[in-house]
Amino acid sequence: MPAKPYHHGNLRRALIQAALDIARDQGADRVSLRRVARQAGVSHAAPYHHFPDRSALIAAVAEEGFRSLSDAVQAVERSVAPPLERLHAAGVAYVVFAVTNPEQFRLMFSREIADTSPFPELNAAALAARGVLERAVAESRATRAVTTSEAVELAAAWALVHGLATLIIDGQLGAEAMSPDGAASLSRSAINSFWSQAAQ
């Protein structure tokens, strides 16, 4: 049994996991290449054989995040049939995902991977996640009196849940909202509030 083999075996995977652990435990801003390498028990330059630079590591972590987000939203969608309620449930799931994985969520929307062109797989995962929300919006349109374009409705829906997510995990909507249950409850209310005020 080799105590410390020269080659790691699956360092790429281990680095992504280490980044996730550090983000979860110490915050997304503390995810440095050197710290990640240290946590993975490897020299600080080893990551460069698996990622061209720091942003590529973040992109890999974010890519997994978008896949998890897609999965989480789709799982909730499967349990709700009526299209409008489905859309609402998808929105709540988006917020709950962010509150459950706040640091990974921050990495997913961090500035250094804003330009996804160097990371086609991240781009695909992000587009897929956006597609899930897009489909929920589109399918709900058949059941409503629609006066706005689909693009605007998608933007509005996404903005609402994304705004809730970021404000909540930044602590700006109160401490109660930072628990999954609190976040779910607040999102549900917030989403409903926009439709319950028809009388102007």
Next chain:
Amino acid sequence: MPAKPYHHGNLRRALIQAALDIARDQGADRVSLRRVARQAGVSHAAPYHHFPDRSALIAAVAEEGFRSLSDAVQAVERSVAPPLERLHAAGVAYVVFAVTNPEQFRLMFSREIADTSPFPELNAAALAARGVLERAVAESRATRAVTTSEAVELAAAWALVHGLATLIIDGQLGAEAMSPDGAASLSRSAINSFWSQAAQ
């Protein structure tokens, strides 16, 4: 005429301005203490006589940002009378401010000043800005059939405009939305879309 006086005169002010310039020109993530000091024509340790650490500089820049935001929203509010339209206009102004000053907006919500307890003046400015939106929400409630709590309505309204702001400046809602006019138009549509879908 002293070419370079040993004492700057108003270095604190100059450092804040330099940080703003660097953020605007090169991005919020490139605002480093040393770069700011360099831009202000001063040694790299000089800022420490005016700010205890880097986050305090950011806090000062953010503080000014929140004041500008309050001013911008209030200026628009003054030109609109009906409470609901006023609320909508305030929301559009919030988004337009973010799109007009994207890097400063990012600094205002950057992670390192998320805990405002060390910066009471930043906290006050942020609370004041939130108060402007809060008042617009509260005053509009009298003109509507209200079924949700004020707290939830505030959260929903804030989340919608904050989500629009962050998504737009991150380029996730398309390039057209990144101009002030495009942002205003999209925000108006998005805000209206939530009220025009009463028929479920």
Next chain:
DNA sequence: GCCTAATCTTTCCGCTGTCAACATCATGGA
């Protein structure tokens, strides 16, 4: 079984935030 390429380490660079020690100067009390 060996050669090549992949993987990992060591060493180096410039940049960053922060601190300590020192230099300069503005200002108010004797």
Next chain:
DNA sequence: TCCATGATGTTGACAGCGGAAAGATTAGGC
């Protein structure tokens, strides 16, 4: 008026960071 003190600025140091270069080690195909 002068000078001492505190405010403001500089220099130099340190550790941690992202990244490049060069050498060590090993896995895997021929």
